[in-house]
Amino acid sequence: MNILYLCLGILVFTLIILDIIKTALSSSGGGRVTNAVTNGVWKAFFLMAGKRGTSKLLSYSGPAILVSILLTWVLGLWSGLFLVLLSDPGSVVNSKTLVSAGPLEKLYYAGFTLSTLGMGDYKASSDVWRLVTSAAAFCGFASLTLSITYFVPVLSAVGLQSTLSLYISGMGKTPQQMLANGWNGKDFSSFFGKTSNLCQMLMQHTMNHHSYPVIHYFHNSKPGRAAIPAIVQLYEAHRLLRYRVPQGAVKDDTGIEMLQTALDTYLDVLKGTVKGHLPKQQAPTTDVRQLQEKGVPLRNAEETSQSQSPDKRHRQMMLSSLLEMDGWSWQEVYSS
Template identity: 65%
Template sequence: MNMLYLFLGALIYILIAMDIIKTTFSSSGGGRITEMVSKAVWKIFFLVSGKNGKTKLLEYAGPSILTCTLLTWVLGLWAGLFLLLLSDPDSVVSSTTLSSASPLEKLYYAGFTLSTLGVGDYKASNDVWRIITSVTAFSGLAFITASLTYFVQVLSAVGLQSKLSLYINSMGKTPQQILANSWNGKDFSSFFDNVSDICQMLMQHTVNHHSFPVIHYFHNSQAQLSVAPAVVLLDEAYQLLEQAVSQDVKRSEVKMVMLQTALDSYLEMVKEGFLKNTSPQEDAPTPDLWQLEEKEVPLNKREEVELTFKQTLKDRRRLLSSLLEMDGWPWKEVYQS
């Protein structure tokens, strides 16, 4: 028996099996192999697209990552079982002649065992290999079923992501416009009427990110359906309301705290899982206040607002810049002309 093949086969099979279990059954993110595949495929698509979020090519990154992940799992399990069978020259025999199978025939046997086809022209030679064949066949069936269920959940989470983006953009195309549209002459009651729904969707999206990190790589070439510009748009609107609008204007403190918590949780999750480098190339612009002034919204002094956005919120807005850049979007998608 070849112990090297036996060890490598068992190691590969166990590592792939653990990655599938971690990815499909865990609520704390994907396995190490899945993460490596996801990041590698995204980098290829991102570089080929010229780091431009409007490129249609990026819309194929997410489905390609799922496809490559599935292929990695299938090929990994197949290779692991194949190496196990290679460790013993007589592990598989022909059903008719009882002669030992060749390496190519063992590769074929490993494939139809994992796919549970059960062709029957080759069979395990003894009880040990029969048990190994049965275990791998059952695990192949279980992993295929788990993978399909996982992919359905991922696509459902992607749908919520698009819904969240569209919901935020429907309130206004810029942070100033969101507040201007919500101003009724004395407060922003219509804005706070939507905060509960937004917070619920954003928190669910954050939870989905923890369970299905791959959704981060599902991209939409339309900015209003892309989640990164939408979250930045919402965060800037919140900061304008908190920092630029006079404290004399009545607010719902509970909903302000809810919104801040939802935004902070999302940004912290993205920072820990996806943004290793928070040194963006583009600086965040200082928001102008003319739309709010035209609506006669009571505002703090312009100099104080500019200082707050440039200094106090510097680190937070650098993180927002990195979030936009890693998805291929510039700040002009948030502060449109």
């Protein structure tokens, strides 16, 4: 018996099984193998698209990542079982002649064992290998079930992500327009009337992102429907309310705090995504003429810059990184 093949096969098979369990059943993101495949496929698509968020090629990155994950799991289990069978020259025999199977026959046997679609032309040679075959068949069936269990909520989370983007875009095409549409001449009651639903959707999207990080790579090539520009736009609208509009004109501290909590939680979850990335662009100076024309009371720019903490500026750097890493710029946020 070849111990090297046996140990390597058990290692690969176990690694894939643990990765499937971590990805499909855990609420803390994907396994290491899944994350590596996800990042690799996205980078390939991102480079082929010229790092442009408007490229339609990026629209296929999400489905391609899911297919790649499934293929990685299948090939990993298949190769792991094949190496285990290869460790013993007599592990598999021909059902009629009882002649030991060669490497290609064992590869075939490993594949139909995992898919439980065997033709019966080859069989395990002993009780030990019959037990191994039975265990492998059960793992193959369980893995297929877990894959479906994983893909269904991922696609549901992608749907919520698209709904959230459209909801934010419906409130206004820019941060200034969102606030101008929400101003009734006295306060922002119209804006905060939508805050409860907005925060609920954003928190649900954040939790989905935490459980299924792959949804971050389901890309929409239209800026008005893309998740990242929409959430950055919402963050900028909140920043204007928090630091540029006098507190007396806001009149809804609860709504402001709810929105602050939802946005901060979202950025905390995505902190690992932008780790190590230094943005090439900075947030532009906000043009508030539209708000002034609407009659919205505003603080002066000097007072605003003094009131923003280093933590807030750090978060704006994170927003710049998120935009760049998704192929967008601040122009998509502030251009209607």
